Amino acid sequence: MSxxxxxxxxxxxxxxxxxxxxxxxxxxxxxxxCVVPTTIDTDQLGTFSGEKPRNGTILEVLRAxxxxxxxxxxxxxxxxxEGSFGPHPRIPFMxxxxxxxxxxxKAINLEVVVQTLSTDTNFAAESLKSFSDLEAFCERIHFxxxxxxxxxxxxxxxxxxxxxxxxxxxxxxxxxxxxxxxKVYVETDMRAHLNPKRQAVIGQLTQQLVEAVLSSCxxxxxPGFQKTGVIRGLPCAWCGFPTESPLEAVWQCMxxxxxxxxxxxxxxxxxxxxxxxxxxx
Ligand SMILES: [Zn+2]
Ligand SMILES: [Zn+2]
Numbered sequence: 082m083s084x085x086x087x088x089x090x091x092x093x094x095x096x097x098x099x100x101x102x103x104x105x106x107x108x109x110x111x112x113x114x115c116v117v118p119t120t121i122d123t124d125q126l127g128t129f130s131g132e133k134p135r136n137g138t139i140l141e142v143l144r145a146x147x148x149x150x151x152x153x154x155x156x157x158x159x160x161x162x163e164g165s166f167g168p169h170p171r172i173p174f175m176x177x178x179x180x181x182x183x184x185x186x187k188a189i190n191l192e193v194v195v196q197t198l199s200t201d202t203n204f205a206a207e208s209l210k211s212f213s214d215l216e217a218f219c220e221r222i223h224f225x226x227x228x229x230x231x232x233x234x235x236x237x238x239x240x241x242x243x244x245x246x247x248x249x250x251x252x253x254x255x256x257x258x259x260x261x262x263x264k265v266y267v268e269t270d271m272r273a274h275l276n277p278k279r280q281a282v283i284g285q286l287t288q289q290l291v292e293a294v295l296s297s298c299x300x301x302x303x304p305g306f307q308k309t310g311v312i313r314g315l316p317c318a319w320c321g322f323p324t325e326s327p328l329e330a331v332w333q334c335m336x337x338x339x340x341x342x343x344x345x346x347x348x349x350x351x352x353x354x355x356x357x358x359x360x361x362x
Pocket of ligand 1: 298299300301302303334335336337338339
């Protein structure tokens, strides 16, 4: 715990009950008092299901969410989260969940961002030919503990049913769409309160945020001494040539600009030749 955070009010700018995961971790480790304004609507900054696309870079969206939280409360500290889903950037045919968390404490000029890329996600979507296709999909994505969205097609956002969590509405909504359009499109509902796998990822990331906030600068002791970039060039185990894999992590202080490079990996000093452009062109 840090005296800088003790008893300070911290607004969690969220709509989908992420605070039930995050608040206990933040309160126990930072000593803050979490609040969640009821008036906040982060969906105005974009939705998962695509009816409203997100505008701006990830940092801009996170900062805008923090500001929404600060405007709707009298808190000194703001926390915002943002998640996205799609194909894994490096592993073919694998889905991934990318999550970001930002903590802003303007009075002490602190902004900390952490991120994670998790493959433990049920993210999936498909066009259905029959109700038995839907049953197979449900089995695969852990329905009904994880909710679903049904709509007519990938590019149609009318007649869209979100947050489906029981068999009765599953069948009724499928039938309504099928009768009207002759086709149905299903996807996982990735909103946090409807997706326990995502909740687990957010919990781990909140822990990571706490550690990043409590990490202090070796030079000036300001909190939030954090990883801000990587230097690539981990040498190949066979030929020693630098690969595209990360070699060092760059750590930086936001208050005094002190910078330190640390090894990126704990127990790895060379890269598998599989990733070397010389040995495996
Ligand atoms: Zn510093
Ligand atoms: Zn090599």
